[in-house]
Amino acid sequence: MPEIEIWGGLECTVARIRDSYVDQTVLNGHEHRLDDLDRFAALGIRRIRYPVLWERVAPDGVCDWAWTDARMVRLRALGLAPIVTLLHHGSGPRHTGLLDPGFAAGLADFAARAAERYPWVEDWTPINEPLTTARFSGLYGHWYPHARDEAGFLRMLVHEVEAMRLAMAAIRRVNPAARFVHTEDLTRVHATPPAAPAAAFQNHRRWLGLDLLTGRVAPSHFFWPRLRAAGLAEAVERFAAAPCPPDVLGFNHYLSSERFLDHRVERYHPLPWTHDGSERHVDVEAASVLAEGAAGIESLLREAWERYRLPLAVTEVHTGSTRDEQLRWLYEIWRAAHRLAADGIDVRAVTAWALLGSYDWHRLLTHCVGYYEPGPFDVRSPTPRATALAGLVRAMAGGAEVDHPVLDAPGAWHRADRFLWRPVRACPFTPADRAPAWCKPPSEARRLLIVGSTGTLGRAFARVCARRALAYRLVGRSEMDIADAASVHAALVRHRPWAVINAAGYVRVDDAETDAGRCRRENADGPAVLAAACAERGIPLVGFSSDLVFDGAKGAPYVESDAPAPLNVYGKSKAAAERAITGLEHGLAIRTSAFFGPWDEHNFIAVALRCLGQGRPFRAAEDVTVSPTYVPDLVNTALDLLIDGERGVWHLANAGAVTWAGLAREAARRAGLDPALVEGVPAADLGWTARRPARSVLASERGRIMPALDDALGAHFALWHEEAVRQAPVPLPDAAE
Structure with a gap:
């Protein structure tokens, strides 16, 4: 035959x-x-x-x-x-x-x-x-x-x-x-x-x-x-x-x-x-x-x-x-x-x-x-x-021989x-x-190691990996301190991951100005230690950076090849992390923008809607333009890139640009609230300690693989209902009467 x-x-x-x-x-x-x-x-x-x-x-x-x-x-x-x-x-x-x-x-x-x-x-x-x-x-x-x-x-x-x-x-x-x-x-x-x-x-x-x-x-x-x-x-x-x-x-x-x-x-x-x-x-x-x-x-x-x-x-x-x-x-x-x-x-x-x-x-x-x-x-x-x-x-x-961990x-x-x-x-x-014969019991499946058990991004990766049947271990600092080489070594030996996703880090942009040492440890030193350990073992590493590595002076969306020029401590720490990750043969550094999504109560849209839902005015910057990023899109696309074996810097942000005030108004409209309660003000009136770029919109010269912001907002509000349905227990099957 x-x-x-x-x-x-x-x-x-x-x-x-x-x-x-x-x-x-x-x-x-x-x-x-x-x-x-x-x-x-x-x-x-x-x-x-x-x-x-x-x-x-x-x-x-x-x-x-x-x-x-x-x-x-x-x-x-x-x-x-x-x-x-x-x-x-x-x-x-x-x-x-x-x-x-x-x-x-x-x-x-x-x-x-x-x-x-x-x-x-x-x-x-x-x-x-x-x-x-x-x-x-x-x-x-x-x-x-x-x-x-x-x-x-x-x-x-x-x-x-x-x-x-x-x-x-x-x-x-x-x-x-x-x-x-x-x-x-x-x-x-x-x-x-x-x-x-x-x-x-x-x-x-x-x-x-x-x-x-x-x-x-x-x-x-x-x-x-x-x-x-x-x-x-x-x-x-x-x-x-x-x-x-x-x-x-x-x-x-x-x-x-x-x-x-x-x-x-x-x-x-x-x-x-x-x-x-x-x-x-x-x-x-x-x-x-x-x-x-x-x-x-x-x-x-x-x-x-x-x-x-x-x-x-x-x-x-x-x-x-x-x-x-x-x-x-x-x-x-x-x-x-x-x-x-x-x-x-x-x-x-x-x-x-x-x-x-x-x-x-x-x-x-x-x-x-x-x-x-x-x-x-x-x-x-x-x-x-x-x-x-x-x-x-x-x-x-x-x-x-075909062998990939996702199989x-x-x-x-x-x-x-x-x-x-x-x-x-x-x-x-x-x-x-029944599962195909080549599949492994869940306890034996090769795992991803996700760092950041208490953060929005780490928990989102765990949630999405579970839906995609990607075996994972979500760890926090008590189990692996990424700035401690011995701790990192022990965790990698214990879990034997096929890839590591570092979703941990210092996220308080304004506090970083007076807490620079801790910010550098979590955002720069830790990723460097983790990168070195992954390089030694040939383990792919995914890390996350920010639009705040740029100063906003370009006047057009930033792409991957644009040189970082951070204005604040947080941005400088992220730029340092990028250098460590991209030095790896299998290192993927993902730049993204401010998150929004259905799985945390502290993102910009959630905070705005809580305020507006109480009938109170909400103040947001009218002179700062960003490309907000929908967390499910970010996580799913990042996982696809990891599986594809991509490396270097990638920009992952939903396609589009909006001011913070404009985003709050659009969220209000989609939630059935009054957008007139959103007060657009200059960023200088918001009491920010750290300098921020006036325009940090991200685009990609490597691939336009993220959905448009309008689609992301639609998915965000639709998912509220879908999540409620999915979390209900799966009932026993009926007979086909």
Whole structure:
């Protein structure tokens, strides 16, 4: 049996939304970066799903190959074999569409031209996810031509199947050895008994595209009466007489692929319900509610193998989550593929999808707001930045042993905190929710050492690490005094951390002016001792600095390469800490600004709202401009950077600039209080002892990876309610009545 390969894939959707197009190749910047291909090849992948899209090459019917030629030449030179996609969630150029009777012939003509131009290409995907595209365009109306009926859906799917058949025939006239690599979402729908008929219907429908391609749809087929009623019997009979089975069945699988239908719609308020011609029900992600967990990719691939007995590949592996969860998801599917192969199932590849990430898929491209999910590369940097996923792909491609501390814990889809709704036991217990075999018991998992048990930041790291299943030990000065080399040595020996996060420090900016010795000990001397100990042991270290290392004279946002020029004792101590941390091979110094967040009562917003909530005026500086930092964003992003192996100085502050008075007014508005009670005053009237820069706004030249301040404020106020819900005990699961 062939060795399982690791492939790569570029999210390249060109989706038509009414008269506009959403083009992922433009959004992710690959449009203008030929050298992306060198980055991909350096991962060690052998093949790449790559676009030669009909809409892009021939938007008006005339082919312009210039852009594609340059990339195909480079791919060939790099030895990176393309799996060419001709249509990716699209409907073709503007003159056609999925309901157009001429659609299939049009795509076949384009396929012939592409094959003639690139006769050396072996692998072709004429249409990515045809069934899913027909559903979103024909049943749900999300994409052009925005139909919302079964007849439209079925007609679109039949047109797509005809197009794939004709396209492969045209390609094989040029290259008889060309392989048909078909891709489709792999799902299963679970349900409560009253919603079971709807689930059964959807579980039949998920195979319809492949059944049509492989000639399995005959009068005895579940969908035959519906296809005949839609006037499509003749085409279906033609497919059955001359099947076009794929050479490789590629399945795309996401956490959202498996669904659960529940007739008890009131349990899921305010989610909308549907009826699909049967009992009304709510449709949610299976992993978010099923006590047993979702069936998982291994079970679904076995089902596909038993049905079709054709070579399999997983052609999209991605989850839009934190870096640790992304690593767990890819690694789990990689291991599942090997278990299947060991059982004699012909699995050819697993694909690291969205090499450059993807935009706005959280809303199915229907509402584009620039929401980005990184992949092996993060395009929010001046040049795409390799993430920890790139390292995992490189290891798998090279046959190296995969070992990262975050893999000691199971993914969120296996953990009890995955439930968004009251859990339901829908079937006899199965082991689907057990942790994968390679995970370690919590007591044995490799740990982060977080320094600062009494501070806002240290406690926030502990909270977020717990949510992300990152094992940690939170210590205070009594357990490890970072300015005492012997104490640091003892703690590192005792806890054997894989990384250290120093979230401790002296934070009273004004008091530091008269307490300089203590400030220096905690903020400069201690980090230097800790850095030396980490350097000796090769342990990555994360430390935190401040916007107060700058004097505010720049007149523009400060970036990482700007030289510190602190105005006060506190700022000088932080600048000294930066020098110690960045001297390490694995040292990461994060500059940030004043915190706000939901987990402490002493941050600026909390203090302001308490005062305003009592109807009292609140005084704040009108002439000091900052970039406030939302603690959950800061902590999550810092952890991602640590896992990625980043080093040096990074600026992490929410994108935006506001005066302290302006921030208080905005907080008042969002809290339903009177912003007129905020009194904007000069900083000189506030009695500050330490000098502060008038403008210490932070930006980043290394990567714009923090959310905007407006989004952070929205999340902050929404999280108040969410925290109350999360802290309630998880109830025992109900039966699926």
